[in-house]
Amino acid sequence: MKFLPLVWAGLKRKKLRTALTFLSIFIAFMLFAFLGALKQALSGGVSMAGLDRLIVRHKVSLIQTLPESYKARIQSVAGVAAVCHQTWFGGIYQDPKNFFPNMPVEPAEFCNMFPEFVLSDAEQQAWLKTRTGAVVGRATAKRFKWKIGDRIPLRSPIWGEPIGQRQWEFEIVGIFDGAKKGTDTSQLFFRYDYFEEARQREKGQVGWYTVRIADPDSAAKIAVTLDREFANSPYETKTEPEGAFAQGFAQQIGDIASIVLAVVAAVFFTILLVAGNTMGQSVRERTEELGVLKAIGFSNFMVLLLVLIESCCIAMLGGFCGLGVAWLIVLSGNPVPGLLPDLYLPPGTLISGALLAVALGLVAGALPAWQAMRLRISEALRRGA
Amino acid sequence: MSALTQLFSVAWYNLRSLPERKAAAITAAVGIAGVVGVLVGVLAIAAGFRRAMTVSGSPDVAVVLRSGADSEMTSGLQRDATRTIGDAPGVARNAAGPLTSAELFVIINLPKRSTGTDANVPLRGVEQGAFDVRGNIKMVAGRRFATGRNEVMVGAGAARAFGGLDIGKQIKVGQNVWDVVGIFTADGGLAESEIWTDTAVLQPAYHRNNSFQSVYVRLTSAAAFEQFKDALTTDPKLNIKVMRLSDFYEEQSTAVTKFITTIGVFIAALMGLGALFGALNTMYSAVAGRTREIATLRALGFGAGPVVFSVLVESVLLSIVGGVLGAAAAFLLFDGYRASTINWQTFSQVTFAFQVTPGLLVNAIAFATAIGIVGGLFPALRAARLPIASGLRES
Numbered sequence: 001m002k003f004l005p006l007v008w009a010g011l012k013r014k015k016l017r018t019a020l021t022f023l024s025i026f027i028a029f030m031l032f033a034f035l036g037a038l039k040q041a042l043s044g045g046v047s048m049a050g051l052d053r054l055i056v057r058h059k060v061s062l063i064q065t066l067p068e069s070y071k072a073r074i075q076s077v078a079g080v081a082a083v084c085h086q087t088w089f090g091g092i093y094q095d096p097k098n099f100f101p102n103m104p105v106e107p108a109e110f111c112n113m114f115p116e117f118v119l120s121d122a123e124q125q126a127w128l129k130t131r132t133g134a135v136v137g138r139a140t141a142k143r144f145k146w147k148i149g150d151r152i153p154l155r156s157p158i159w160g161e162p163i164g165q166r167q168w169e170f171e172i173v174g175i176f177d178g179a180k181k182g183t184d185t186s187q188l189f190f191r192y193d194y195f196e197e198a199r200q201r202e203k204g205q206v207g208w209y210t211v212r213i214a215d216p217d218s219a220a221k222i223a224v225t226l227d228r229e230f231a232n233s234p235y236e237t238k239t240e241p242e243g244a245f246a247q248g249f250a251q252q253i254g255d256i257a258s259i260v261l262a263v264v265a266a267v268f269f270t271i272l273l274v275a276g277n278t279m280g281q282s283v284r285e286r287t288e289e290l291g292v293l294k295a296i297g298f299s300n301f302m303v304l305l306l307v308l309i310e311s312c313c314i315a316m317l318g319g320f321c322g323l324g325v326a327w328l329i330v331l332s333g334n335p336v337p338g339l340l341p342d343l344y345l346p347p348g349t350l351i352s353g354a355l356l357a358v359a360l361g362l363v364a365g366a367l368p369a370w371q372a373m374r375l376r377i378s379e380a381l382r383r384g385a
Numbered sequence: 386m387s388a389l390t391q392l393f394s395v396a397w398y399n400l401r402s403l404p405e406r407k408a409a410a411i412t413a414a415v416g417i418a419g420v421v422g423v424l425v426g427v428l429a430i431a432a433g434f435r436r437a438m439t440v441s442g443s444p445d446v447a448v449v450l451r452s453g454a455d456s457e458m459t460s461g462l463q464r465d466a467t468r469t470i471g472d473a474p475g476v477a478r479n480a481a482g483p484l485t486s487a488e489l490f491v492i493i494n495l496p497k498r499s500t501g502t503d504a505n506v507p508l509r510g511v512e513q514g515a516f517d518v519r520g521n522i523k524m525v526a527g528r529r530f531a532t533g534r535n536e537v538m539v540g541a542g543a544a545r546a547f548g549g550l551d552i553g554k555q556i557k558v559g560q561n562v563w564d565v566v567g568i569f570t571a572d573g574g575l576a577e578s579e580i581w582t583d584t585a586v587l588q589p590a591y592h593r594n595n596s597f598q599s600v601y602v603r604l605t606s607a608a609a610f611e612q613f614k615d616a617l618t619t620d621p622k623l624n625i626k627v628m629r630l631s632d633f634y635e636e637q638s639t640a641v642t643k644f645i646t647t648i649g650v651f652i653a654a655l656m657g658l659g660a661l662f663g664a665l666n667t668m669y670s671a672v673a674g675r676t677r678e679i680a681t682l683r684a685l686g687f688g689a690g691p692v693v694f695s696v697l698v699e700s701v702l703l704s705i706v707g708g709v710l711g712a713a714a715a716f717l718l719f720d721g722y723r724a725s726t727i728n729w730q731t732f733s734q735v736t737f738a739f740q741v742t743p744g745l746l747v748n749a750i751a752f753a754t755a756i757g758i759v760g761g762l763f764p765a766l767r768a769a770r771l772p773i774a775s776g777l778r779e780s
Contacts, residue, residue, distance in 0.1 A: 014673075020666040027659035031652065038648070060559045061492040061505060063458065063732065096455045099640075099729075157451070157459035234592075236559065238494075251502045252727035252734065256430055259724070260648065263423045267656050270419035274663040277412045281670065 003306060010310045014282065018314060021278050025318025025360070026325075028271040029353055033326030035264050036349025040182065042257045043250045049243035052081075052216045053113075054223055057208040057245075059236040063088075065205035066235050068196075073229060074211055079222045081214045084113040087195070087207035091154030091168065091188075093144070100140045102154065102188040103207070104195035107133075113210055116179040123148075123174030131194050134170035137185025141175045148172055152188075160200030168198070182344050210242070275318075276364035279311050283368035290372045291380025304373040311365030312358060319357025323350055391691045395682065399695035400702065402678075406671055410703055413667035417707030417756055418714065420653065420660040421749045425715035427649030429739040431642050434726070437542075437737035438638035441521055441574025442631035444607040449600040449617065452626045456637065456731050457490040457598045464595040466623055470602065475613030477603045479517065484603035486515035489587050492733050493558050493580075495547040497725070504725070506547050507733040508537075508558070509576075510584030518603045519576065527552045527567030532583050538567035540577035542736030546725045550580070561590045575634065578725070578736045601630070637730050657756060664760030668700050672768045679768050680776025689769035696768050700761025701754060708753025715749075716741045 011018050056074065058064035065087070074083045086103040093100070107127045111119060119127070119135060127133045136146060146152065153167040161167055170190050178185050196203060213222050223239035230237045240248075250257075283290075290303055298306075327350070330343045403410055449470050454460035462470075464487075470476075471483040478484060489510035494503040513532060516522050530536040537556070544550045554565050563582065571577050588594060604610055614627040628636075672679070679692055720741040728735045 016669060017666055020662045020669070024659050024662040024666070027655055027662065031655050031659070034652070034655075059494075061494050063492050063505075090459060092455070155453065157454045234560070248502050251497070251500055252504055254497070254499075254504075254724060254726045254734075256645070256724060256726045259430070260427060260645075260652075263426050264652055267419050267423050267652075267659075270416055271656070271659040271663065274412050274416040274660075274666075277408070278663075278666050278670075281409070 003302075006306060007310050007313060010286075010306070011314065013286070017278065017282060021275050021282075022314055022318045022321075024271055024275045024278075025315055025357070026322040028268050028275065029319045029322030029357060030326045031264060031271075031322075032268050032353050032356070033323050033330070033345055033349060035261060035268070036353070037326075037330050037343040037345050039257075039261055040346050040349070041343050042253060043247070049241070049246050050116075050212075051241070051243070052213055052219075053242040054211040054213060054219060054226070054239050055208055055242055055245040056211055056226055056237050056239045059227075059238045062208065064235075065202055065207060066209065066237065068204050068206050070209065070230065070235070070237075074209060074226060077222065077225055077229060079213050079215065079218055079225075080211055082109065082113055082212040083209055084109040085192070085206040085209045087192070087205075088158070089154075089156055089190075089195070090158045091156045093152065093154055098144070100143075100186050100188060102190070104192040105189050106192050107189075110189060113212060116183045117176040117185075118179050119174045119176045123176075126173040127191070130171055130173050131191060132169060132171050133173035134188055134190035135174035135176055136172055136188040138175055138177050139185040140188060141172070143186075146172050146175075148175065156199075158201075159195075162198035163200075182346070211239075272360055275315075276360060279314065279364040280368045283307055283311070283365070283372060287372070287375065287380050291375060291377050294375065295377050295381065300373045303375075304369045307369035307372050308362065308365045311369075312361030315361030315364065316354075316357050319353065319360065323353045323357075388688070388690070391687055392694050395687055395691040396695040396698045399699055402675075403699065406674065409667045409670055413664050413760075414703045414707035414710065416660045416663040417704050417753050418711035420656040420756075421708045421711030421753050422715040422718075423656060423711075424649070424653040424752060425712050425741055425745055425749045426719045426739075427645065427652065428745050429715065429719045429741045430724070431645040431649060432742050432745060433724075433737045433740040434645065434735065435638055435642050436740050437573060437578070437735055438575055438642075438728075439631065439634045441519065441571055441576060442629070442634035443520070444610070444629055444631050445604045446518060446520075446630040447602045447604055447610060447613060447627055448630050448633050449602065449625050449627050450598070452624045454626070457488075458492075458732060460598045462487070462597045462600060462625070464597070466625065467597055467600050469620065469623060470600045470617060470625075473602075473613055473616045475604050475609035475616070477605045481514075484514055484517045486512040486518050486601045487584060487597040488512070488515070488599050488601060489584050489591065489593060490598050490731075491587070491591055493556075495549060495556070498546060498548050501548075504547060505727060505733045506543060507579045507731070508587070509579045509581050510587030511581050512584055515581075515601065518601045519571065520603070521572045521574065522569050522576065523571075524567050524569050527565075529567055529569075530582055531566075533585060534583070535561060535563045535586055536566045537563045537580050537582045538569055539565055540579050540581075540736075541568055541570045542577035542723070542725070543580055543734075544568050545723060546578075546734070546736045556580075559590065573738070575735065578734060637728065640730050641726065641728050641735075653752075657752065661756050661760055664700060664704065664756055665763065667703075668696065668761050668764035669767070671699070672696060672764045675768075676771060676776050676779040679771055680773045680779070683771070683773045684777065693765040693769045696765035697758065697761045700764070701757040704753045704757025704760065705750065708750040711753070712741075712746045712749045716746070 058066055071083050086105050089102045091102040111124055127135055150172045152170045155167050219241050226239045227237050327345050330345050450460040467487040471485045476483045491508050492505045493508050495506045497504045530538050539550045549556055552565055555562050617627055719739045722739040725734050725736040
């Protein structure tokens with residue numbers, strides 16, 4: 001510990017360079033953290049998906065609807081524990097730019113099926129009592145500053161407006177939080193009975209079903225049974241685990257996401273390369289001083305350690321600050337609401353970022369430190385002359 | 386010695402000493418090349434997407450949707466409405482009648498060739514008028530679909546990106562089987578991402594009886610649009626909205642373009658900062674390493690101006706070299722790269738080619754130059770302010 005002032009002196013030797021190196025590393029790790037958050041957002045739902053849930057949708061595409069009567073038939077299949085349907089409402093709040101997903105559901109079945117959306121008992125009761133009631137996720141409630149009791153008008157080009165009304169109107173009776181970090185809380189759910197009565201088109205049709213199965217291991221078997229049940233009907237189905245469904249959805253974004261991620265990763269390493277080079281250079285410049293240290297009795301190992309500690313110091317300081325600031329920025333809000341679910345930093349990214357920072361310090365310091373250790377005193381002292 | 390000669394001789398001397406510091410110089414240039422390459426790459430995605438979405442939006446084509454609809458998917462029009470639209474003033478005609486096409490737009494799931502996972506591929510039912518209305522549809526293989534038969538022709542982009550869309554193959558959609566009979570291009574436009582068939586065949590297959598989602602209309606001229614629009618929107622029997630195809634496409638592409646550009650610019654700004662710190666570091670080291678040299682120059686009578694200039698020239702030159710390298714690499718890697726992504730506004734896939742436009746390249750190199758100027762300026766000022774006497778004594 002008594003050598004800490006020595007490390008400090010090394011860092012202070014060229015304050016400007018230390019500061020600039022710190023800043024480049026800081027920026028690089030901030031990028032790294034954003035990359036992690038972005039990746040998480042793009043592949044979102046996959047890790048959130050329930051293992052015991054299947055999605056049943058129209059075989060041709062998600063936009064085709066299924067009859068509501070399928071609910072009873074799905075329920076009767078052996079191994080199915082619960083069923084809940086959702087329908088894409090496509091409601092527009094004031095302007096299409098204010099996009100957020102909104103779906104009619106059966107409240108009781110819905111709350112039972114999706115424990116990740118946390119509503120208080122009072123809110124659930126209120127929803128069951130209010131025909132035009134809706135519950136909305138925290139992210140969207142925050143985005144539009146909605147509170148319980150607010151009446152929210154939505155237009156629906158897909159389903160038409162209720163007779164005699166220019167817009168649908170929903171009363172916010174609950175605001176739900178995610179049970180886990182990263183749960184998407186941008187959606188609004190309202191009651192299917194109200195929707196069914198008031199919609200102008202395709203009455204009796206719903207979008208897709210979520211099915212809970214008693215035994216996750218039999219998912220594949222039940223999926224086949226379900227699809228066979230509806231084969232050769234006008235509404236054939238495709239059943240897949242929720243995770244696979246979410247992944248398929250995420251992959252629709254396709255190569256774009258992977259290209260952006262790859263390219264940013266390349267830059268991250270470029271910046272590290274530049275920063276690492278500077279750090280190495282600052283050690284090489286001090287050959288003479290290191291020679292003096294050895295001349296007054298520092299062991300080879302001690303010199304190696306000093307150099308390594310110095311480079312790790314700056315790498316870790318920059319790295320941790322970068323990750324920290326990115327974390328704060330991500331917490332503060334979504335830069336593109338409606339286009340991406342709310343960002344959050346997966347702990348994995350933070351941990352691997354921190355490890356990378358340490359690795360940067362070790363790698364950038366290793367070669368010059370090794371050279372410093374093997375330095376012959378007489379040579380080092382002669383170099384500066 | 387005149388001021389100008391001083392300026393150039395010091396700058397030239399400085400540049401000739403660059404090889405002495407080549408490690409640092411190369412690192413700085415590589416850092417900037419990386420940043421510029423990424424900036425160009427990401428913006429090329431946005432540019433390519435926008436081009437695919439808007440290139441075929443000619444101003445003399447109009448599209449009619451149900452009022453309130455924000456895309457074809459949420460629109461619906463009955464047959465009698467489509468007739469009224471065809472009879473409106475301003476519609477171009479030929480021997481067969483008005484140049485219009487009442488269309489249906491649905492989505493089918495096909496596997497992506499690259500990943501094998503399902504993708505939402507647009508399937509469009511068109512009338513024979515569609516070819517004249519679009520005006521840019523060219524068959525590159527096979528033939529057009531025949532009226533009244535379960536045949537499809539496939540856009541070149543879709544044929545490349547999605548499985549099973551080769552001539553002679555069949556695609557099964559629900560209860561129906563369709564033969565793939567042709568592949569077409571549309572000047573790189575949106576239609577190349579689509580599968581086309583006869584609207585009259587698609588209607589029963591999708592239980593759409595006599596309804597359509599949109600009507601595409603060729604106008605007698607771009608100027609006839611207002612007349613056409615006024616005639617339709619004032620008709621009390623119709624509940625529709627009329628847009629120029631160019632505006633419609635523009636609107637449909639905003640979300641994705643904005644998304645990519647926002648992310649791209651945000652990332653590039655951060656990376657630009659990273660590169661700037663790198664450049665500053667390099668130039669400060671360069672100045673520090675040459676303290677004695679610079680002091681000697683000053684002692685010989687060279688002014689502060691030429692010294693500032695010489696450092697700036699070095700920094701800007703390195704940045705430009707880096708910028709050009711990065712832009713060239715991005716051009717080679719990304720230009721024309723074919724990709725597909727989902728457009729959430731139409732909930733369907735758009736295939737497109739990345740576009741490294743000249744404007745992008747110029748901007749990128751300007752960006753690099755700016756990094757070079759800022760990165761060189763402060764070290765240059767420090768160089769000029771060096772006290773001569775102590776500078777000469779530096780080791």
